Structure formats: C-alpha cells, structure tokens
Amino acid sequence: MSTAQQAAVDTVARAASTPDQPQPFRELGLKDDEYQRIREILGRRPTDAELAMYSIMWSEHCSYKSSKVHLAYFGETTTDEMRSKMLAGIGENAGVVDIGDGWAVTFKVESHNHPSYVEPYQGAATGVGGIVRDILAMGARPVAVLDQLRFGPADAADSQRVVPGVVAGVAGYGDCLGLPNIGGEVEFDASYAGNPLVNAGSIGVLRSADMYTAHASGVGNKVILYGSATGLDGIGGVSVLASDSFAGDETGAGRKKLPSVQVGDPFAEKVLIECTLEVFAADLVVGIQDLGGAGLSCATSELASAGDGGMLVDLDQVPRRATGMTPAEVLSSESQERMCAVVEPAKVDAFLAVCAKWEVPAAVIGEVTDSGRLVITSGGEVVVDVPPRTVAHEGPVYHRPVQRPEAQDALQANTSASLPRPSVDELGGLITTMIGSPNLCSRDWVTNQYDRYVRGNTVLAQPADAGMLRIADDSVRGLAMATDSNPRFTALDPYAGAQLSLAEAYRNVAMTGAVPLAVTDCLNFGSPEDPGVMWQFSQAVRGIADGCRQLGIPVTGGNVSFYNQTGTTAILPTPVLGVLGVIDDVRRRVPAGVGGAGDVLVLLGETRDELDGSEWARVVHDHLGGMPPQVDLAAERRLAEVVAAAADVGLLTAAHDLSGGGLAQALVEMCVIGARGASVALPAGLDPFVALYSESAARAVVTVPADRIDELLALCADREQPAVRLGTVDADQRHGVPELAIEGVTTLSVADLRTAWQATLPALFG
Amino acid sequence: MTARIGVITFPGTLDDGDAARAARYAGAEAVPLWHADADLRGVDGVLVPGGFSYGDYLRAGAIAAQAPVMRSVIDAAAGGLPVLGICNGFQVLCEAGLLPGALTRNAGLKFLCRDQRLRIENAGTVWTSGYADGAEILIPMKNAEGRFVATEDELDRIEGDGLVVMRYVGDGHGQGNPNGSMRDIAAIGNPAGNVVGLMPHPEHAIDALTGPGTDGLAMFTAVVQAISGPVGASV
Amino acid sequence: MARVAVNVVIKPEILDPQGKAILAAFGRTGHQGVTSVRQGKHFELEVDDSVSDADLEEIAASVLANPVIENWTVHRLEDTDDEAFVAEASSTEAADA
Amino acid sequence: MARVAVNVVIKPEILDPQGKAILAAFGRTGHQGVTSVRQGKHFELEVDDSVSDADLEEIAASVLANPVIENWTVHRLEDTDDEAFVAEASSTEAADA
C-alpha cells in the first residue's frame, strides 16, 4: 500500500478530530436524519468504514425498514400451537421446523431480481449460491433448490437475453453444486419486462439437535473467515467513499465505476459446503453466519450483536484478491462463497485443518470480547468502533403512508363478464391454444436444464404438484415443497390474492400425499414510497398471516424485495409463498399423471363461475379486472385432509390440483404426464366452458382404482367433501392412440396435446 | 467374499453417494477413495462418479485426471481392475488417457437432464455382462458436456475394435441422440473390457422410487458377480 | 475476406473462478513458476470486406462480450500471421500426443 | 516475470456448436458480413523467469489443451504489447456501457 493510501485511511481518531469533514452519506442512500442518528449513536462523525457499514445495514434490503411494522403481524398471528414445531423462526437465517424422528428441515426463498436483469446468468447463479449458504448457516445439509422466475412477455426481444441467461445461471450454479432442483415457477407478464423476478429457494435437512445460529459467544473465541478471498466485486455504491476528496487519490476515482455484479463460483461453494458440514460434524463451531448481501459488515455486526455483544476484528487478516482495498471496501465487498465462524481457541487448529483438506482458504480475523463494541482495525489503527446492535438490529423503522389506490375500484369493476365466451364448438380449439400459451405450456425446456436426480433422494420432481425428497437413504420419511404466487389475483385484491397464492402452494403439497407443515415467503413488490404499493403490501401480509392461522401452519421466515418497477410502473404484486410438508412414508407418494387403465377420475371441490383474472382472460382477451375467485381456506384444509387420508390407505393412483387454466389444463396435464387417454363427462348443471376454465380454488382431480371408488366417495361423504365422478382412464384406445375425450365437447389425441404443450418454449428460446 | 468397490471423491464430485449406494444395492461394500490419496485400499473395482470435479472449469474432467488417485487407477486398470467412469467420471477417464476420444459441449449448448433410452452394443465387458447384446435400457442422463467426439479414423478404429459399449436410441420427443455425440456413442470401453465410461447414470436407475426404473442396477451386479464368482453375490 | 481474433477476458476486479481453479491445479501438478492465470474466450471470425473496424467493435461489445463484466480486444489477422492457429497445432509433437 | 497468452481452439474437423450458435445470432441481429465463427479459450498467464518456452509448451499440451481434439498457440507478450489487454477495456466507451 502506498503512503498516500495509508494516509487516506479514515480512523476513529481522525473522525473525532475532524467532526465537520463532509461525508457522502446521501450518495450512500442515507437520509439526513439517519446520518444524524449515526452521529448521535457514536458521539462523533462516523469513519468511512462505519459509514459504509451503517449505510448498507440500514438499507431497505438489509434492515426491512419499510416492511418491519407490517411483518410484525406474522408474529401476532402465530399461535403457540402453530409455533410448537418451529425450532427457528423469523429473524434467523432461515426457519427450521421439527419433522419428527429427530429430524428437522430448514427452508427459505430469496430474491435476486435486480442483478439478474443486469447480468442474467451471474445474477441468477449468485442468487442460488446465496440462498444455499443461508440454509447451510443453520447447520443443515442443503438438499434441494427451487426457483421462481418471472419475465416480460415471452416474445419480447429482451426476453431472448434474459430468459435463457437466467435459466442457464440457475442451472449452472445448482447443477454444479449437486443439489437437485425440485420445483419452481415460470411466468411471463408485461409488468416484469424491465424488472424480471428471480427468486431462489433452498431446503436443508439436519438432526434437530444440531441446529446452529448466528451468534458470537464465549469471550476469547476466535472469529474465522473462510471460503473465497475478498475482492472488489459487488461494492457498487460504497466506492463513492474512495472517490475524489473522500479517499484522495486517483485509484479511488477510477473505482467509482465498479460494477455491482458478482461472478459466482459454484465449485468454491461446493467445497465450502462439504468443508462446513465436516466442521459441524466434528463439533468445531460455536456460531456461524454466511456472508451475503452486506458482506463482512453484516456478518460481524450480526454475530456480535446476537452473542456476548463485543468483537474485535483485524481487517489485515482478511484474505484478499485485490490490492489496495480500503477498510470500507473490505467491509462491504459482496464477494461470494464466504462464511464466518466463531470457534473456541482450542479448536482453531482442527478447524483450519478441515479447511486445508478441502483447499478452502481460511483466516482467523478476530475474537469475541465482552466490550459491547464491535471494534475493527486496519493497519493497526481503529477504523470502526460501534455498538453492534445499532448496526444490525436498531436501524430505522418507517411507517410509510398506506393508501388504497384510487384506480382499485375501477379495476375491480372491470370484470370479465363482458368478455365474449366461446361456444361449445370452439372449446376443442381453445384447449389446444390454452395449453400452448406461455404461462400454461410445459416447463420442461426450463426444468430439463436442472439436475433433479443428484443425491438420489428425489421422489417427485417436475412435472409434479410439489417436489418430494426422501430425507435420508435409510429412511422412508420425506418432505415436500411447492411454491406459488398469483400476481394477477393479488393485483385485483391483494389480501385475497395472497391467500389464494398460499392456498395454491398448500394444495400442491397436499396433492402428493404430504401434510403441509410450515410456510416461507418472498414478497416482491414495487416502491415502498408509493402508498398504493404499500397498501398492496400490507394487505398481502395480512392475507398471508390470517390465512396461515386458518390453515394452522406458521410463517417461519421470508424475504422482502421492494423497488421492483420499470420507471414508475410497479410490477404486479408478487407474493411468492412456499409451503413445506412432510410425509411419513415416501412410498405412498401420489404422482400427477393419470394412474392405471380403468381407474376412475374424480373431481373434488366446487366449481363456480369464476373467470376474472383467469388464464383464459389473459390468453384470449389480454384482460385483467374484476374480483379473484372466492377464498375458502376451510375448504382447502378439508381437501388436503381428504387427499392425505386417501393416500394413506393407498386409494389414490394420481392427484393434481386445479389452478391456472382450470379443469381443462389439469386433464391435459394428467393425460400427457401419465401417457394415457381418458373419457370424461363434465359435471351436469355447469356450463361446459365454466366447467373447463373457471379457476375456482380448493379443487383437484384424483384417480382411483375402479374397485375402490366407493371407498373414496364414502371418505369424501364423511368429511363433506364435494366429489363428482368425471370418467375413467381409458383401457382401450379408441382410434389406436390415447385420446382425451370430453363428452359432447371434443376428442383430442394425447400425442397432439403433448406436442402443443411442449413446443412453445423450445420454439421461443431454442 | 464381499466385493469391495472403491468410489472416488474429487473436490466437486457430486454423485459419489449415489455410486456408493448402487454398489451397496448390488451387494458390494462401498469403499471411499480420496483424490489426493494414491492408495486404492485394496479394492476389487473402482467407480469414478459424476459431478463437476474442480467445477469442470478448464475442461470437464481435465484437472481431476491429474490427481494422485488417478495415477494408481491407471496402473491398476492396466492390470485388469474393473473401472467404471460415469458422466464426469467418463470425462476423467478420457482425459486420463484410459479411454479414447473426448467429451465436449452438448450440441444444444445446454445442460440436459432427461430419461434416456440406450442400446447395449457390447455385453462382453465386465460392466455390461448382465445385459444381452442389443438390449435397450432407460436410465437418466444429466450433463452439459456429453458430446462424444473423436476423429473419423479414431471412430472407425473404436467401432472396429468393438469398443462402443452403448448407443443412444429411440425417437420422438426427448429421445434419440441427445447431444450430437458422434455415431450416437453413449459409452465406450477399452479392448480388455475392464474399463468402461458412459455419460448417462446407471446409479440413478436402481430403485423405481428415486429413478425411472431399475435398468441400471445390472451394471453393478455384473461386476460384483465377476469379482465374487458366480454364486458370491448376495443382495 | 478477413480473419479477425477477438479475445474476451473478465474484468480484473471481478472474480475469475476458472483461472483460480487452473492456478491451483498448476500448484498441485508441480508447475510452480506460474503465478497467475485468467481464463477468457477466444473467437476467430471470418468477415467479408463490408465489415469495418467499427462494425467489429460493435459486434464484440454487443454479442461476444458482456461489457458489464468483461473487457475485450479485436485484432485483424494477416493471412501469414504466425499467430494464426485454427488449423495448425503449435507443434506436431503435441498434436500427436 | 513474463506474461503469456495461450489460445486454444477445437480442431477444424470437429463441430463447434458454440461458434455455430454465435454465427446464427449474428444472422438474426443483422451482422451479415460475418461468414464464420469459431469459439475457443484464451488464457493469460503470468510466469516467473524460471519458466522456459519448453515448459510453456508442456503446460499448454498437458493442462490447458486436450491434444485429442484441440490445437493451441503459445505467445509471450511484451509489456508494451498492444495485444495485452488484461486490465484495459478496448475502448473507454465500452467500459462505460
């Protein structure tokens, strides 16, 4: 380091003696009053490094300053009974639930939206990397990933750049990590054109006794930073500190343009995972934290404030791959594939030996103190001296204005009632059009790029209502997970739409025979500074929390992503809900494809004339208005219990929920997946179009062996579950090929349906 | 005597647990082998599993082929030790010079995961003796660099010597040659028939619960039988 | 007709995982004298005479490289250029190996 | 200390699907003048003075390229070589894009 650079390092002593030195806090995103609060907390101006830490940790992304007051409602609505299986909840890296037999599961979904627009491949890849480290930090072995993707119109020019890049990024990282991808979503809508949503989820399995949390306890314990070296990547905004007058040299000025994009190194993460699991197994760790969005700023302040309250860190010990980094840059670097562990002094050598075995760089960078302060030195001088809680947990809290938008009434009044509906003659053609539309067509162009087999425990993956994993080789216990969001319904009524999204994920899990247990969310919205967006947000949170209470399953964690907008136009409100379920015996799983020849198809649930916000309205009329389908969570619960009970006694050969595209979509998918035909008569008393395309919730189609149909109907009658026979899975092929025959409507060959369903994405994206 | 099958782990190996499970399903004891350790621990056969060793950053399998354990595998293979390379393991065996040709980026330029139909072209290797010549099997494949290439002369020699062990077959959506492999080659062997490499994953088709069927199991039982003698294997 | 080489490398401040892994491999295989490795892409184009230098620059920036994370150079090759490469191995010995 | 560039390209008789895909992309984006594209790898090494040309050849043949399917060239770069590029974008315009 040159003397010029050394002189430029802003120390605590220098800050105390130069109280009036101007600081670029606004450029770093801090408001005037926030900067004043930092000065009050410290009793002086912050150093460059402190300013960097506070500005990142007090950002919307890290501090949840706009959402906090609303998210508190999750806690208020979680009953003790709901909490009973929860080992870790909101506030930890990821929620953990007990699934019995001494096993626990941790799961979470996070957004990586903005980076994925700038650099689709790396943005998506590092999104997967980040969520997997969250899961690892709970002490769990990551066992699966899921991804929820939303793009602009499928045929838009920019989709040619964004869609293949994002999918390849999810694939490139997850496949190389050796984690099966067991589910997710793909949706296209104009509102995401300049702001795609790339959410990534992961699941981890652990013995419930082995859970870890992020805390630095035990005075004298060592803080070890391990994983990749720290570089200049992803420090975007903070480079302003190194600019012009603030760092005072020409290298600083040149760094202003550092891209805030990181390149992922999945191989480094794979060895980091194995190395971390080995130090867990050898009991070498007291507390652990992954390095994510805010790098070392976050890891050190969170570890310290959740432990004995003090920590001393020497930045000179941090392994680097760039020269001349300032303390602020080291603290805010978002270099990927790093973890921070707190280790007893006597175990440090053993810890470092495991790192050496996996060729993972590691360094002791500090130790736990009882000073109540987070003290960070660089070049022997103190550059940070702060109460860690004020950085990590006591950031600003906003009560942003909340206002139902004026246009909401008009949106709800503009129902689908006036849209021309097809005649019965037109329904056959409509089915073919609908199944080939970008939002209903097969996702296998996407999912075939993902390894669903690795680790050898995947019991269900695409195409399936939920992914399912056996939790260990020598066990038949399993877990299932599905994620869903219905942004169109949420736009029409955020409270109901969020509940419908929750209900869909819940229903998807239930279809596999698993019992829904817990929830995570990833709430993607526009700008919190827009009162209309905050109204959508607060309504959605209330809808989810109230819904979870009715379903009896807790929200264990989540993620909020604001500022998803192009110009001033926000995306459709997109609350992604992830539901985790358990199944005692994975051998009783229920697949989605129709079962054996001669099996009886049964429609469960009630169909109403509910087409506002439906896929039909979108595909045929490009229309969004009216009111979403009725929410009936008691009916959802009943449906889930009926399917679980039926699966338990081996009654079901298939089950598939009804959602986007209604009954028509479900029948096509069941035939194509099962590679069999079916003969169906639509329920009497319903208009055939409504029967096929209504998106009423709490419905499913199941298949049952013919000799057990009475058992199923009795089970339904017992529980007051509406159920009607639809028809049978064909034993003989009428015209020598499997066909889906809908009486009085149309007969379509399953091969043609398969082609129409599968051709769309390959035709668009190659 | 229980057959002892070694399973190599390189940094970045992913399907080692699956390979070990398949060995156990076939009645063998699975013995972990570590890339940095040249000791083969007296195993009777070796599985080089799938994954992304060293991230496959340079070329798939290239860095792993230089590992100490591979020096030992190369020597032992010359002495007749059964060696099976699956996916990344196949790439490692080619890079190590144990098998001819090379595996390159899929023609579709994408990672491709699907259930793949294969025809057994040579049931004479120690790994395929459980199948009949011409038999068709369905097992998963999942890779980004699975396109088998060699010069035309080399391909003629490979075919002439009967080294093609399996080919991609089938037609219709999602079947047939998945990646532009020359002459539809999915698996090849050495002239002695003790070394085989294949891109698809037989270890993921040993149990209908977690795979498309059980067509892959015979590869592992075949070698266990060859090692233990005709009556030795007990599952 | 002209032949053009475009080399694309990841910006120096951005992690190059591939170069990192190769450097580590050199360490293990006893190639101690190598102190740094960066891996990039090498393109060889044939273009007709309508393609100007400005076109080439535009092609590199918009298709071959991602300016957010990569730098590149464009270089027209003489026919006799000894950096020419496509068809010939650098030595017959190596080509036979 | 010396800087070395190694370019590795797939042998001409072997299909290069990446080059093919890029050529197709040029067609779609209206870059008609490009008639052929091959994609290979470009390595930039820093080596100390103990590393001879023969060592470099060995490094390229045994690690950086697979002689079964690839050709390569090794090229020492002068410090002032205008092909050297690691740190600089080819134009400031591009670097800001």
Ligand SMILES: Nc1ncnc2c1ncn2[C@@H]1O[C@H](COP(=O)(O)OP(=O)(O)O)[C@@H](O)[C@H]1O
């Ligand atoms: N981005 C994705 N990643 C992984 N799996 C996906 C993705 N998108 C869709 N899938 C899978 O494809 C199948 C069909 O998806 P979808 O039709 O959205 O299911 P559903 O309507 O039941 O929610 C499911 O198994 C789903 O998990």
Ligand SMILES: [Mg+2]
């Ligand atoms: Mg479903």
